[in-house]
Amino acid sequence: MSRVVDVPEEMDHRGFEELLAELDRAFEDEPARMLLNARHVRWVSPYGLIGLLAVGRVIRDRTGHPPAIEAPDNREVRSYAEFMGFWQAATGIFDIPPADPRTHGPHDALLEITPIRSHRDVHTVVERVRERAAAILEKKLHYPKPAVIQFSVMLSEVCQNIIEHSDADGWVCAQTYDYKRRLGREVLMLAVMDVGVGFHGSLASEHARRYGESWSPATALEAALLQGESRFRDPGRGQGLQAIRRQVVKWDGELAIRSGDAQIAIVPEWDDLPPLQRGLPPFPGAQILIVMPAREQGEGT
Amino acid sequence: MNPFPPVRPSVAVASLYQTYLVTRHTGRAVRLTIERMVDERPGPSLTVIDFREVAVIDFSCADEVVARLLYDALSRSDAAAPHYFLLDGLEEEHMDPLASALARRGLAMAARTSMLRPVLLGAAEPEARRVWEALAHRGRARPSELSGCVDGNAETCRKWLARLDSRRLVRDAGDQFESLFAILGDGGLGAGEAPA
Numbered sequence: 001m002s003r004v005v006d007v008p009e010e011m012d013h014r015g016f017e018e019l020l021a022e023l024d025r026a027f028e029d030e031p032a033r034m035l036l037n038a039r040h041v042r043w044v045s046p047y048g049l050i051g052l053l054a055v056g057r058v059i060r061d062r063t064g065h066p067p068a069i070e071a072p073d074n075r076e077v078r079s080y081a082e083f084m085g086f087w088q089a090a091t092g093i094f095d096i097p098p099a100d101p102r103t104h105g106p107h108d109a110l111l112e113i114t115p116i117r118s119h120r121d122v123h124t125v126v127e128r129v130r131e132r133a134a135a136i137l138e139k140k141l142h143y144p145k146p147a148v149i150q151f152s153v154m155l156s157e158v159c160q161n162i163i164e165h166s167d168a169d170g171w172v173c174a175q176t177y178d179y180k181r182r183l184g185r186e187v188l189m190l191a192v193m194d195v196g197v198g199f200h201g202s203l204a205s206e207h208a209r210r211y212g213e214s215w216s217p218a219t220a221l222e223a224a225l226l227q228g229e230s231r232f233r234d235p236g237r238g239q240g241l242q243a244i245r246r247q248v249v250k251w252d253g254e255l256a257i258r259s260g261d262a263q264i265a266i267v268p269e270w271d272d273l274p275p276l277q278r279g280l281p282p283f284p285g286a287q288i289l290i291v292m293p294a295r296e297q298g299e300g301t
Numbered sequence: 302m303n304p305f306p307p308v309r310p311s312v313a314v315a316s317l318y319q320t321y322l323v324t325r326h327t328g329r330a331v332r333l334t335i336e337r338m339v340d341e342r343p344g345p346s347l348t349v350i351d352f353r354e355v356a357v358i359d360f361s362c363a364d365e366v367v368a369r370l371l372y373d374a375l376s377r378s379d380a381a382a383p384h385y386f387l388l389d390g391l392e393e394e395h396m397d398p399l400a401s402a403l404a405r406r407g408l409a410m411a412a413r414t415s416m417l418r419p420v421l422l423g424a425a426e427p428e429a430r431r432v433w434e435a436l437a438h439r440g441r442a443r444p445s446e447l448s449g450c451v452d453g454n455a456e457t458c459r460k461w462l463a464r465l466d467s468r469r470l471v472r473d474a475g476d477q478f479e480s481l482f483a484i485l486g487d488g489g490l491g492a493g494e495a496p497a
Binding site for chain 2: 119122123130152156157240
């Protein structure tokens with residue numbers, strides 16, 4: 001039996017939750033094969049794009065068959081997915097013919113979809129974004145010069161989170177876009193995802209006993225983000241996420257980390273994400289969203 | 302203070318030759334290279350870690366290259382052959398990852414910016430910082446000469462200096478204490494430069 005799963009029209013971090021709820025219902029039917037219907041997608045964010053890859057990977061792993069995917073009808077969304085390297089990344093995850101290498105010229109993507117499999121990939125990503133980050137952060141979003149280095153550090157730490165803690169591959173992707181409706185400004189959105197063991201699984205051996213019955217994906221996220229806990233006993237571990245949190249707060253940005261059935265968020269005044277959510281549709285691994293708003297004239301560093 | 306002048310540390314420079322010091326994996330490799338360099342020198346040593354080529358260092362790499370290096374050196378501490386470390390050529394962007402990594406382990410390290418400004422990075426009490434900065438500026442001094450940094454009491458100052466020595470942040474040179482910059486022989490500070 002095949003099952004069609006509809007992708008929401010607005011495929012951002014909120015759309016991702018709708019998709020996971022739909023996926024949950026679809027899995028209840030125990031279908032042999034699935035098809036992701038993305039034809040009606042009118043807008044997709046970097047988080048939404050790699051969210052589709054993560055969903056595809058989970059379907060493939062659970063059913064044993066790569067799902068099919070219907071490409072969006074909307075020309076702009078199709079073209080965006082193409083220049084962000086979605087179809088290359090989707091090869092092997094979805095039942096699609098191998099994608100041709102990208103042939104289009106320069107564009108304003110900060111970082112196309114990039115698989116993170118080893119520390120070498122982290123180096124590649126950090127080196128690749130340096131020039132583009134300087135152009136985008138300084139010229140487009142009006143960040144001061146040191147922000148380029150600070151962004152590289154943040155990118156490195158968030159990607160290493162996959163290698164050090166997920167025991168699985170992941171993806172990273174970053175792009176600026178106009179966040180008019182919510183903020184009235186441009187933003188830089190950085191999305192990082194994996195479908196590995198998640199924070200709950202990663203921290204369990206070291207911390208679950210101490211938390212007793214209250215141990216859950218939500219407490220694991222709180223332990224990692226708010227208390228700087230890590231799965232290692234070494235006191236030098238666990239500082240990456242703490243550093244990211246400090247930097248995001250300094251920039252009046254947003255940080256949301258979803259893992260298992262929970263999401264924790266550092267929420268600026270301009271958004272209304274709940275700081276902690278429990279009971280979300282369960283999903284493996286960790287999904288991280290960072291939003292950095294454009295600086296307004298006169299804002300400090 | 303030590304009544305016998307201790308053996309002068311041998312000085313070596315560890316150039317990092319990397320623009321991007323990112324990931325724990327890279328940091329571990331760099332630390333092992335520096336540790337080999339230290340192990341190859343018998344007796345007390347001062348290793349200057351040169352950051353002039355480094356554009357980006359992340360928190361994980363800072364922990365491996367600097368904090369773990371000092372932590373392990375202090376754990377294997379040999380009173381007769383102490384190993385000192387000094388970070389050199391730092392830019393503003395290096396400071397937060399390095400200071401955070403050191404502080405997380407309760408450590409501190411002497412450093413010098415690319416403008417030759419001495420900086421004590423990591424965890425240190427305010428009194429320890431004042432004494433360290435005064436000594437960094439003078440190069441060498443007796444406790445009585447720096448006692449104004451604490452409560453005017455030379456004995457209190459001597460205790461702070463001895464504590465800084467045990468943390469490998471200054472050196473007990475027998476009849477006086479010396480800053481790690483003084484061991485380099487170039488005085489450590491740029492002309493007219495005052496401590497921060």
